[in-house]
Amino acid sequence: MNSPEKRKPNTTYTAPVGSIDLMHAKADGTPNEIWPCHDCLPWHAEVVVVDEEIVVREWHAIDCPHFQDLLKDD
DSSP states (O other): OOOOOOOOOOOSTTSOEEEEEEESBOTTSOBOOOOOOSSOTTOEEEEEEETTEEEEEEEEETTOHHHHHHHHHO
């Protein structure tokens, strides 16, 4: 029996993107480091204020493995 072909994730510049808000610091006050995502091309980050709290909003291709991991942890 042949297994179905696995779809390759779309992580190019034309991929649909999604975002996740991350706290600017850890619970102990240490700042969170922001590193570029090597899994997707449209990755970028911005600092925004949400409900009077500073957060880092990361944007990734929705197929990005790192983004999917962040969504699981959220």
